[in-house]
Amino acid sequence: MGILDEKFLPPDDMPEFHRPFWEALKAHRLEAQECENGHLRFIPTEICPRCGSQDWTWRRLSGRGSIYTFTVVHRAPTPAYQADAPYVVAHVELEEGIRVIGNVTGCEPGAVHIGMPVEVAFEDVSERWTLYSFTPREAA
Amino acid sequence: MASFRRRKAVIAGVHMTEQGDLSGASPQQVYWQVVKGAVADAGLQLSDVDGLIGPAPEGLGLRGTLPGAAMADLLGRPLRFQAYTSVGAASTAAGIGPGIWAIENGVADVVILPTVSAGKGSGYTSADRGAAIAHMAKLGTPYEWLWGTTRVADHAVIAQRHMHQYGTTSEQLAEVAVAQRHGATLHPLSVMGRKGEITVDDVLASRMVAEPLHLLDSCIVNQGAGCIVVAAEDRLERARPRIRMIGYGQSHAYLDPNHLPDLTTFHGDVASDTAFGVAGIGRDEIDVISISDHFTINVIVGLEEAGFCKKGEGGPFVEGGALRIDGRLPTNTAGGYLSCTHAANSGTFGLIELVEQLRGSAGARQVTDAKLGYIHGVGGVFQSHFAAVLARD
Known part of the structure; x- marks a missing residue:
């Protein structure tokens, strides 16, 4: 492989x-x-x-935070990722004050903006591994 | 004859090969070609070389682990000095400091700093562009590449934040690419120069790679080789302007972007302030600079990090052709990674161009009466920095 x-x-x-x-x-x-x-x-x-x-x-962690910065990837690293393009990679500032990197799904890439409230979601990508991502949420 | 005493060292020789596609040549062949070229440029012989910063030519077994020992076999005599510096793509150029210190402390007489990308390669030096980009994506810190990041994306998030925080525009980013392409058109070995000048509109109309960075905001991917020779001044016979390093600094700022409180501020000032402090001169005295330019945002942020403008003011600073050869602060005058070459440890070529400028041998690219130069080399995503101030006697 x-x-x-x-x-x-x-x-x-x-x-x-x-x-x-x-x-x-x-x-x-x-x-x-x-x-x-x-x-x-x-x-x-x-x-x-x-x-x-x-x-x-x-x-x-609460899994709640807001987008600190992001990009919309048009040219992906490999064909497997290219199938999802364009997709969002964001740095999310969590309520606890630390930042994590992940995809933002559940909305059009064009709707994503700095400051946007998001919450964590989980995806079981294999029997062994689960990845997290973020989806938009209503601001508290 | 080795001399065991303290004396002055100078940047004595530089050389670069053809840049572009060197897949038809072997990396070993190109290594010796570029080393011999730089040694000849210094007016020295291969038999004068007794020090190495960086790797030996690629090979089997322990060549990678014991590069000095490998060179002893290849040069037919013991080597007196070998060291590595680790500043990513600027690693070889960052070796200028340790190279000069080795000579000034009597450890070696003539130190070479070669970098080579040639042959079929594998990993991120692969001649297969798709495989190279995939491997480069994995240069990110642990786990971020699981989310489909690329080297472009790693910098795009910085550009996006810089725009948000300071109002930097895509047009300002494009100005960097336009100014540097002009320089490349005047460099006979540049990869993109032959394609001619570009405009801000060309950059903005080029394919989006990772928002807000377009194709023409991005460095090229190519092969090539370069070498710098540092030598004890008393070993040189050729009468030519002597180029000295009068200040040097490093800064190793962070590895994981999650650990950096502000993704627009990267502690490059630590390297730059050290170099200028040691040199005892001000930024306003500098005639020409090189800044690592993997992407256009890198130059805008780099100018801030190096203290040529305040944090957040890099965008307005580059407007109006300020970085052109005839501009306020000529920057990456050969075209940089964007338009000249981004081969191997590509910071080497920024240093080579500074030496050419300070010697007055830059031809059509010559900055009028350039006496003082500055290089700010970056490894990774502003993760490591080195800075050096160069002066012509």
């Missing part, structure tokens, strides 16, 4: 401490590390960049 044949999946050789994030996604929960001093971070890192703590727990 070459790089051009199918959409990418998370790498099997990820560090062990990343796995709880993916296990939570499998259970349709978006989680991030929270260090003993209450600092949230994403993506997983082995040390808190704010305080140096190497201890953490996984905290469930």
Whole structure:
């Protein structure tokens, strides 16, 4: 199976401490590390960049946020992604104050704008992996 | 004869091969071609080379792991110095600092900084364009590529945010491409120069790749090779303007965009302020610059990062042909990654062009009486930076 044949999946050789994030996604929960001093971070890192703590727990996130920035991809990396083009890749600022990257679905790409309220959605892309995306939501 | 004492080093030689499609040549053949070209440009011999920044020619076994040892086999004698610098596409150019320090501390006499993309290749140097783009997409930080990001998309989100935050326009982005294409038309080895001048309307009418970046906002994908030679001044006989590095800095800012509070501000000022601080000169004294330009937004943000304008003012700064050879701040005068070449460690070609400008050998592209130059090389999506101030004696 070459790089051009199918959409990418998370790498099997990820560090062990990343796995709880993916296990939570499998259970349709978006989680991030929270260090003993209450600092949230994403993506997983082995040390808190704010305080140096190497201890953490996984905290469930609200999944609600707004679009910080985005692009509409017209030329995709591979034919498998090109079939979906044009599609939106957004950086979403979550209510908890951290940013995550994901697709925005459930609306026309042309309707997406910075500041747009979104919420997380989950897609089981294989027996093993679940990815998250975002869909528009009504502002609170 | 090696000399074990402290002395001055200069940027003594530069050379670039044909740029474009080098798939018919082997990377090894092109490596030695470009090294010999740069050594000859310095007025030196291959037998003078005793240092290397970067890789040995591609090969089997330990060539990749022990490049200095590999070079000893190939040059038929021990090498005295090898090092790597890691600033992405500007890695080779960023080696100018360590290369000069090695010589000034008596570690080596003549250091080469080669970069090569040739042959059939694989991965993101593949001659197969589709495979190359797919592999480049995976240069993103872990997991973001699961959502179908590309290198263009990685920069498009920055452009979008810059527009939102500061009012930067697509027309301003296009001005960068237009100014640089003009330079490329005056460079005999540029890939896009032969296609002629472009206008702002041409850029805006070109195919959208990742909004707001069009095809003509994007760098080209091509092969080619370049090499720089740094040498102890007392080893040089040829009478020609001596080009010195008078300031240098690096900044390694972030890896994952989620960790950066503001996706328009990338800590490149740390590298730039260090370089200008060491040089003891101001930005307003600089005659010509090179800035890594994977996309048009990179030049606008890069000018801000390097302190040539305030954060957010890069858009208005580039209006009215300011970056043209005859403009207020001539920038990427050979055409840059957008229009000259984006081969291998392409920051090398920005440094080569600065050297040509400061020597006064840039021909039709010559910036009048250029004495002081600045290069701001970027690795990844503004993730790592290096800065250097160059001066002609």
